[in-house]
Amino acid sequence: MTEIMVVAEHREGEIREISLEMLTKAKEIADEINAKVSSVILGHGIDHLVEELASYGQDRVYYLRNEKLENYTIDGYKSALTSFLEDRKPVLTMIGHTAMGLDFAPALAVSLDTPLVTDCIDLKFTNGQLQVTRQVYGGKINVELNVQKHGSYIATIRPTVFKPPEKTGLKGEIEEVTLKIEGEFRTKFKGFIKPEIEDIDISQADVIVSVGRGIGEKENIKIAEELAKVIGGVLAASRPVVDNGWLPKTRQVGQSGKTVKPKLYLALGISGATQHLMGMKDSELIVAVNKDPNAPIFDIADIGIVADLFEVVPVFIEQLRK
Amino acid sequence: MDVVVCVKPVPLSEQEITVREDGMDIKREDLKYEINEWDNYALEEALLLKEKYGGKVTVVTVSSEQRNPEFMIRECYAKGVDEAIMVLDDVLDELDAFAVSRVLYHVVKDLKFDLIFTGVQAFDDNYASTGATLASLLGVPHASIITKIEVSPGEGVARVNRELEGGLEEEVEVKLPALFTIQTGINQPRYASLLKIRMAMKKEIKKIGLEDLGLNRETILGWRRTFIRRMYIPKVKKETLYIKGAPEQMASKLVELLRDKGVLRR
Ligand SMILES: Cc1cc2nc3c(=O)[nH]c(=O)nc-3n(C[C@H](O)[C@H](O)[C@H](O)COP(=O)(O)OP(=O)(O)OC[C@H]3O[C@@H](n4cnc5c(N)ncnc54)[C@H](O)[C@@H]3O)c2cc1C
């Protein structure tokens, strides 16, 4: 029977949310094309994770167990998944568009000679042909693509787009697959590097004033700093501000920074790229100031101000002082 | 250390981007292009390695005429790049991730390199797959989202940090030659002075046509695996309340709204 395969992701003893999010979409597609949904998880000494994964209601969980898969390496994953997928031949393999997934998915697509589509926010089959939706130009434009007809496809899926399913209580079948992984790896995992101790934990703040590239230069940060002080909040930033060294890394909101859910998130000169939105979209009230009316940040803002931040913010500070 | 850097001209991010009437592309007429942000960091990292270990930095771009890649290349030269290879053909704007990776493969496979750098992703197409695909076609190891590189030329390895999620990173040791996809923030890219850009006008850019690579339009179009159905501006999911007026009016309205919602202390 046709099978959709979800490659589960786990790190430091936890299943990552994306693995479950993909299951939701996989089941939806499976209902339409009459397929079954399976997950595959790679590792060693993770029996408890395999059990946990199996409780999310899919047909089967394959456990590729091997000492060499204890930590993620491109060589280990590529070698194990190539032989496994060659054998199973799923119609669709879903992989997270994450630091891990975007590292091995292209390599897998080349070794299996399978079409690959990355960072999908939606996908469906029409007469056996895969159609996907992706975002381009920093989220300003959506594009729908037909993928060339093929017996199997690989797609990487954008995190946080689909809701994870509830646990079903019913255990799916677990099948352990033993495999040989030969040869020496060209890439070796050496260890994790934890984020530095922070000056401040922005994820604890009720009010966040966040600045993006639109702030222009380091000098101008103090305008936002002053606003943060007057409004009783903390200062945070999008990635370019941190990359430029204008604020420390501990202030970065987003996929590779902090996830925050304050009562008020004030975004100044931030376009709203997906990696930023991932870190703040669940804030209770989002206010965005941006001079581009088409900036994607307005898609999730509760209050929008289309204006030059340098014209609005100083008056805003003045009025708050009153 | 010979380093090849793949650089792509992309529309400046702050421009208004709109979709063509037929929905098959964006309107490109008035767009300005510049080096992809991630590639700019990749280029800087290559120049830093050259300054430390010697060797040569070569940039490669695959571009249509309308992206004005020459301007980008001049800047690369002004910053200290030794050689620039430009594959120029308007058909290149019609390719997808896989086809572009294969064209790049045909250029890079005959070059001498210890390292290849690409950006993590291109701002425009956002595939985040070209680097890893290219490495796989070349048969060299790769690592993605790199925030730190330390090479040990004697041992033939590089130790790199890969950025994961939530501030976590991992250290990986990779055998050379290898390809890395470079993340922003890894360094502070230098600026090219106008004087140096002007001086770079004299430098030769190696222009390559598809036929020089033994390819033709039909072949590379045949490599495509995805085909655009339509492009559109995404529908807004949330109802946004827009505040309009002069700055004073907008500011006072915002204060009022925030007071009503109880998020201001007074
Ligand atoms: C693997 C990976 C991880 C990433 N992780 C993160 C992350 O954790 N956090 C993060 O933020 N990004 C992250 N990014 C980067 C992300 O893709 C975007 O590049 C980034 O979020 C853009 O930041 P920005 O909105 O500040 O800049 P831009 O996209 O350049 O936007 C600047 C905005 O300012 C506006 N503007 C300019 N001047 C003014 C003015 N005077 N007044 C008002 N508005 C003005 C412009 O209209 C524009 O919309 C990551 C990328 C990758 C590939």
Ligand SMILES: Nc1ncnc2c1ncn2[C@@H]1O[C@H](COP(=O)(O)O)[C@@H](O)[C@H]1O
């Ligand atoms: N047409 C191109 N010419 C040169 N390099 C490219 C091209 N397209 C992509 N790249 C490289 O691949 C990286 C990732 O792009 P992408 O996979 O398209 O998101 C870019 O940052 C560039 O380094």
